[in-house]
Amino acid sequence: MNLSILILLPLLTALAVLLARNNNQVRWISFAGATAQFILAFVLMYLFREERIAGSTQQMLFEQQYNWFPSWHISFHMGVDGISVAMILLTAFVVLAGVLVSWNVTKMTKEFYFLLILLSLGAYGFFISLDLFILFFFLEIAVIPKYLLIGIWGSGKKEYSANKLALMLMGGSALVLVGLLGVYFNTPARSFDLLLLSDTGISREAQMICFPLLFVGFGVFTALFPFHTWVPDGHSSAPTAGSMFLAGISMKLGGYGCLRVATLLMPEGAKAYSTWIIVLSSIAILYGAFATMMQKDLKYINAYSSVSHCGFVLLGIGMLTQTSMTGAVMQMVSHGLMTALFFAVIGMIYERTHTRQVSEMGGLLKVMPFISTVLFIVGLCSLGLPGLSGFVAEMTVFVGSWENPDPFRRVATIAACLSIVVTAVYILRAIGQTAMGPVKESYLHLTDARWNEKLAAIILIFGIVAIGTAPFWLSDLINPGTELIMQKIKMVP
Amino acid sequence: MNGSTIIFYLLAALILGSGLLSVTTRQIFRAAIYLLFTLIGIAGLFFWMEYEFIAAVQIVVYVGGIVVLIIFSIFLTQQAGELLPRQKPTRQLFAALAAFCGLALTMLQVNQYTFSKTTLEATEPTVANIGRQMLDVNENGFALPFEVVSMLLLAAMIGCIVIALKSKPQTT
Amino acid sequence: MMEPGLYHILFISATLFFIGVFGFFTRRNLITMLMSVELILNSVNLNFIAFNKYVWPNRLDGVFFTIFVIAIAAAEAATAIAIIINLYRSHHSIDVENAEEMKY
């Protein structure tokens, strides 16, 4: 399969959106494009599995390489392994749902959809690039549209949030760039090529400096503990689809980068700094959970819980066992789907009740059974109910983390386990106050979800349930990728 | 001490004296006139150095062109008999200080360095020589810069017209 | 008094240059500032010619540069005066202190 289709398709969609004559055309073109991406992602997964079953043992499949800037050894190098395929699938799910949920955006519809598609382009490009420079290029493409999405279509203190988000993410990117250059100038190959770099290795001294730069840089995207404050503000101000993309896709860019770039290239650095990663991510998990408990705004609840859940991703990476890393990737996919669905539901509720304060709602189950049921499902997924994706991912992280016998990691794992109780507290509180309880008089006339919202929710629920009930396909997909990273780590003395 | 030397010093005094007056006098018209004297003095210095062509150009373009232009614009923008506003004394002090320091630094450097005259045969700066080389398209010719400057002049001319147009023609 | 040579001329040109700089700093009227710029340009011309005469008499590069500078100075003066007149129209003054919209 030619991977460039993954980039070309969103590009064409975006161009077609620009050429569209009215809002309706814009919507349908975007929908068609997103559906095509969705199908393409499945085709990719199918072909990937076929190749693997056929016995292909290459690290990356469907590799393609074009020269881009030969004098600096920058090439347009693409390829996927199981981790990338999983992330591409996630992106396709979220993009399709996001397009559907934004159906009744009326303000500058064309620009809105254009930016959404552009963002997805950045994400796809990021996940398939094997050249660090291209990777960075696409990372930046995925950042800029978010600023506009929040700044123009946002709500509340949107300018502040947009600035904060863009500045913090740019700060993260700056660290990433410095780290990448550090890597570049510290290898004999003088190359940005991921595979080449992972083969030749990087000197220990360089790893000691570049690993934290890259990890923190990508960590900012994934809400690494002290750099997470863009998450609540950014998510709460963003339009519904914006929040979905932000939490569902762009936070995953960071996790993917931490794993694929930082940890794969610099196993010694990863090993040396794993204590710090674990400390920070455990803090993020517990502290995020406790902070969520006190939030009153639904979007803030989900945003802080994202901090907590993304902590699991970083914890999984920091624990440096194969199972925990697989768990981290699964958690990325699971959290991406789940949080996108959560934001979609919040958007649907907000559109009808015009409030996001939990205390002002009640009894929504009576007036909007579909939306409330989705809220239940996503809430239960968030608190790790078996049969839904959250459970599988979290358990994999826990089991993987527990494989480390030293007391420090044990304590961190136990702390992370205990967070599921706190999660239950805040999720049930939120659901109990919004969906349950006596219904408010003024809500009695509210209507349930429309077709586009139902379709979006069903697509995401399908993903969540597919992972939750049959996790093996996902873990089988991811395992070879993490195994490779583990080999690198095991080689470290 | 011969005549040449005396003329040199007289010219130097004229240049520097009227230059200084030109930037200090508070009557703008007089400033223009002092500028005129400075320019004439420089032209004289070119004569003194036996670069007659340059001296002539200097007089034609500067004295005959630029100064007249300046005087016109003074007439256009200035009320008669109005004194120029005085700059703040601190600014004046600092400007003088900066200029003096710069001068001192430059002169120190210039005096430390020995310029040695080339031993090659001199080319006379006659009009014929200058003209030939300026329009020469070979290696040592200046035809290309000449063309570039003429383009620049054209651009400047158009620019002047556009800028000075009273109001832009409305494009509906 | 000694025989005047390169150093004398350089002194004159440097002094003239800094006189121009001083004028540029202290004058508030745009036309007088333009005059200061003319002084500066002239001091440069002087240098070109002096170096041509006393250091590289075999070549004519200094002469050409002087000619170009003069030509460009003429263009510059014309453009500057066009700008000044335009400014005068919009501000009814050609005091630089009044033309400070382009700040922060």
Next chain:
Amino acid sequence: MPNTTYIALIPLLPLAGFLLLGIFGRTYFKNTSGMIGTSLLLASTLLSLYTAYGYFFDYGKVNGVYQKLVPLQITWLEFSKGVSIDMGIILDPISVMMLVVVTFISLMVHIYSLAYLKGEERFPTYYAFLGLFTFSMLGLVISSNIFQIYIFWELVGVSSFLLIGYYYDRPSAVAACKKAFIVTRFADAGFLIGILILSYYSGTLDFNTLIQKLTNPESLELKAAVTASFLGISALTWGLVLVFIGGAGKSAMFPLHIWLPDAMEGPTPVSALIHAATMVVAGVFLVARLFPIFALSAPAALELVGYVGAISALIAAVIACTQTDIKRVLAYSTMSQIGYMMFALGVSKYGGEDGLGYTASMFHLFTHAMFKALLFLGAGAVIHYIHSNEMKDMGGLRKYLPITHITFLIACLAIAGVPPFAGFFSKEEILLAAYHHNTGIYYLALITSGLTAFYMFRLYFSIFWNKPAQVHGEHHGEGGFAMMMPLVLLALGAAAAGFIPFGHFVSSDGNRLNSAFHLNFSIAPVALGLAGIFFAMWLYKKQNDRPDKIAASLNGLYKAAYRKFYIDELYLFVTKKILFNLVGRPAAWFDKNVVDGLVNATGNTTEYISETIKGLQSGKVQQYAMYFLVGVIGLAVLFIYIWKF
């Protein structure tokens, strides 16, 4: 052994019901959903009876020992080599017994609910949730993998949550369902960590392998698990204690019992199914499932199980004596009876005669399911009739609800341990086991047994005798066939189940256990039980002021028991004051002010600096020129005189 994969259908049929009714119920099966759910469950019940017959009388026994059979096992999620979550079916005496109990009680409740919840708006949803619960509970009992049991453990938790919150527009129901979920969730976190510990040392999650590795004294895994210690207690004990915490949470053992009384906010049939007969005994089942490890490798953990069970039994019995809400009385009674099962396991040993406690515990689980479900369904009939849960609104109902009255009486006699009803046999075995192995627990149990008889008959007399009936307005009889049929069937079970020679089927090591019946041993408990009954009769048969007098004379104790020994308040204090106010609030504050403050401070600093230096950009050309000149001079000086280029 015949092909038994059809057993997978037993849980899958209710799941199909859940999906069908959950997705399409509101639109297509508005009225027929009850029948659909019930018929699916009927099929499950028949299948499980068939399975039980096949297992106990056909292929289960090899050389006189009941085997642990695993007819089906599918790898669901592989973590690493050997450590994987498998979805499987295990067949052994307790799982087969539980299959029967769960499907039977669930079927009764399904039938009963047809009438009880008739006309409710969310009728299809109710049956969908019942299907989900039954699926999860069946999946739990047949789990062949410790993680599989955890998965279904969570699922029963959530279906319990959904069913308690069935009347979602009542704030008290919402609070109760949240409480139930969170408290059990807290316990589950312990369970999870326990699983992690056990799996780490044994290197497997499969029950059979796990038990084998951790009970074989020769195995390296067991040695490692026993040697490694934390706070002076071996890792294995820690693991088992944590697993037991999970079980205690679900089984409402002290001090994690606080959710159970509140869970009575759910519809009464739900209480009968989940909070009396099946889900709450999951903890007992879990300990029984891991019993060999408890008994052979970590006796200390087993001892803890015993004491926790005994204390829970006593405390619950004391509280039950003072409650006035009939469902709450039953809830505390449930807790007390589960306490019995727990300490029966706690005093048991592995194998042979000493394994009596294990058999007794399972026996009691079986009989208790019958009579407690009956009690709840009977109470449901009463509530259905009188529209109140409070004892003070009841009295003299025996004439109005004759069938309910008789069946309720049978259940009360059974739970009070009066021969020849079912409870007598199972309770005697438990007491006997306790008497032989731990006299402290035996005396606690004896007291509890007296109290049990007392509070049950307090309930019985308050409902059916006491003051004359205050029945107002029109009434609709006892609820018809659908409600009475389950009562009668369960009453038969409660009356006759005791005669099953339970030890022949269920024992700790699979061998046949002949439970000897000691007449002289039974005298004390039966006498105590009868004393309790007569005391209750004296106090409550006729309306009088004796109960109030006694309550007044026992002022402090009565009040404490009435307020449930203030445990709820303690929890409230811990959660509200400590977790919310001392952890959550500061965390949120810290985030908003310190972390976010730092971010904003960075921004503000930048802004402040730019605000200060923007004066340089004054728009005054001459200033710029001067900076330029000064800069040039400065650089020139720097280069020439300082760096000397």
